[in-house]
Amino acid sequence: MAEGKGIAIVALTQRGAPQAMVYELLTAGRALAEKAKEPLYAVLIGGKVASYAQDLIDHGADKVSLVENPALENFTDELYAKAVAELAEKENFDKLLLPATVAGRSLAARLSVRLRAGLAAEVCEISINGTGLKAKRSQYSGNIISEVEFKSPVQILTVQAMVFPRAEKQAGRAGQTVPFAFNPGPSGIEFMSFQPEEANEVDLGAAERIVSGGRGLGNAEGFKIIRDLAHSIGAAVGASRAVVDSGWIAYRHQVGLTGRAVHPKLYIACGISGQIQHLAGMSSSGTIVAINTDPDCPMMQLASVSVAGDVNELIPLIIAEIRKRKGSAAPGRAAR
Numbered sequence: 440m441a442e443g444k445g446i447a448i449v450a451l452t453q454r455g456a457p458q459a460m461v462y463e464l465l466t467a468g469r470a471l472a473e474k475a476k477e478p479l480y481a482v483l484i485g486g487k488v489a490s491y492a493q494d495l496i497d498h499g500a501d502k503v504s505l506v507e508n509p510a511l512e513n514f515t516d517e518l519y520a521k522a523v524a525e526l527a528e529k530e531n532f533d534k535l536l537l538p539a540t541v542a543g544r545s546l547a548a549r550l551s552v553r554l555r556a557g558l559a560a561e562v563c564e565i566s567i568n569g570t571g572l573k574a575k576r577s578q579y580s581g582n583i584i585s586e587v588e589f590k591s592p593v594q595i596l597t598v599q600a601m602v603f604p605r606a607e608k609q610a611g612r613a614g615q616t617v618p619f620a621f622n623p624g625p626s627g628i629e630f631m632s633f634q635p636e637e638a639n640e641v642d643l644g645a646a647e648r649i650v651s652g653g654r655g656l657g658n659a660e661g662f663k664i665i666r667d668l669a670h671s672i673g674a675a676v677g678a679s680r681a682v683v684d685s686g687w688i689a690y691r692h693q694v695g696l697t698g699r700a701v702h703p704k705l706y707i708a709c710g711i712s713g714q715i716q717h718l719a720g721m722s723s724s725g726t727i728v729a730i731n732t733d734p735d736c737p738m739m740q741l742a743s744v745s746v747a748g749d750v751n752e753l754i755p756l757i758i759a760e761i762r763k764r765k766g767s768a769a770p771g772r773a774a775r
């Protein structure tokens with residue numbers, strides 16, 4: 440393989456393990472590396488993460504640049520940007536792919552300044568144009584797809600979740616791990632604490648199945664059946680802005696223009712009318728199931744499967760059927 444300047448994916452870790460999106464970046468990076476005939480690097484960064492190096496190689500990386508330091512135990516964009524920028528300059532990386540997660544976005548912005556690199560955010564398609572990258576971005580709720588080309592020698596992309604499949608594992612694949620000595624120096628940022636998600640919560644951005652609730656649930660208590668249904672099928676819990684604004688559920692669950700953009704294989708919208716701002720975040724889902732008393736609302740029109748009826752009657756029946764098939768007891772009805 441020719442030693443080019445190198446395509447690098449930034450393998451961000453969370454609580455010591457790679458973020459789920461790292462394996463999607465490996466798929467995207469591998470395809471580019473094949474096309475460009477360049478090696479694919481994975482920058483594995485964190486406090487103590489060396490045990491994942493072979494895993495990244497097994498999933499498509501040719502070389503793992505291992506950036507381990509106790510100061511990198513918790514994500515702070517300032518130190519991470521310093522570490523990745525110093526490594527990128529040393530290794531001459533000219534194409535960097537990061538996840539469009541909260542940490543990935545923040546890091547990409549700082550890297551673009553440090554490396555004087557062009558940055559295309561939230562891309563949904565990537566190709567190689569000659570020796571540089573070309574990308575597509577979905578804008579204005581998916582109504583416009585813009586094409587981005589770079590003028591800068593160093594090019595950075597953040598990649599939307601769920602647009603590339605997870606890389607397949609090829610156990611024992613050959614590759615190389617090279618440690619990078621990083622000296623963090625003084626930092627103006629101090630890490631205070633980590634607040635974990637509620638127990639058993641599936642991350643919305645990486646979820647393959649999502650059950651979302653809207654105003655049709657009636658009140659905050661209505662989310663009990665949403666959580667029960669989500670739990671019974673291993674799904675994440677989503678929500679419309681109307682219920683987030685009403686304080687029924689935390690903002691991190693909001694799907695839509697001003698919430699999260701999601702791309703699950705299955706999206707179940709319960710009591711959500713389907714206003715354009717909500718659709719902006721989920722209309723590219725695989726199968727959409729809508730449960731709503733109004734058969735004419737936009738969500739029911741958009742859905743692959745539309746079920747007309749009251750969520751508080753239908754959802755407990757659906758959960759009971761799922762549990763019956765799984766061989767466990769049925770749940771009670773939620774209070775309205």
Ligand SMILES: Cc1cc2nc3c(=O)[nH]c(=O)nc-3n(C[C@H](O)[C@H](O)[C@H](O)COP(=O)(O)OP(=O)(O)OC[C@H]3O[C@@H](n4cnc5c(N)ncnc54)[C@H](O)[C@@H]3O)c2cc1C
Nearest residue numbers: 653654655679680681695696697698710712717732749750
């Ligand atoms: C700048 C801007 C940004 C926005 N960003 C977002 C965003 O990111 N995400 C978002 O979601 N919204 C966003 N909104 C708000 C959006 O316009 C809607 O107000 C919101 O999505 C409506 O939420 P909803 O569908 O839960 O409520 P409603 O529109 O009130 O719909 C409730 C639905 O429940 C159904 N229903 C009622 N009772 C039952 C029952 N018992 N069983 C079954 N169905 C029932 C009704 O028929 C109706 O379809 C934004 C708005 C603006 C202006």
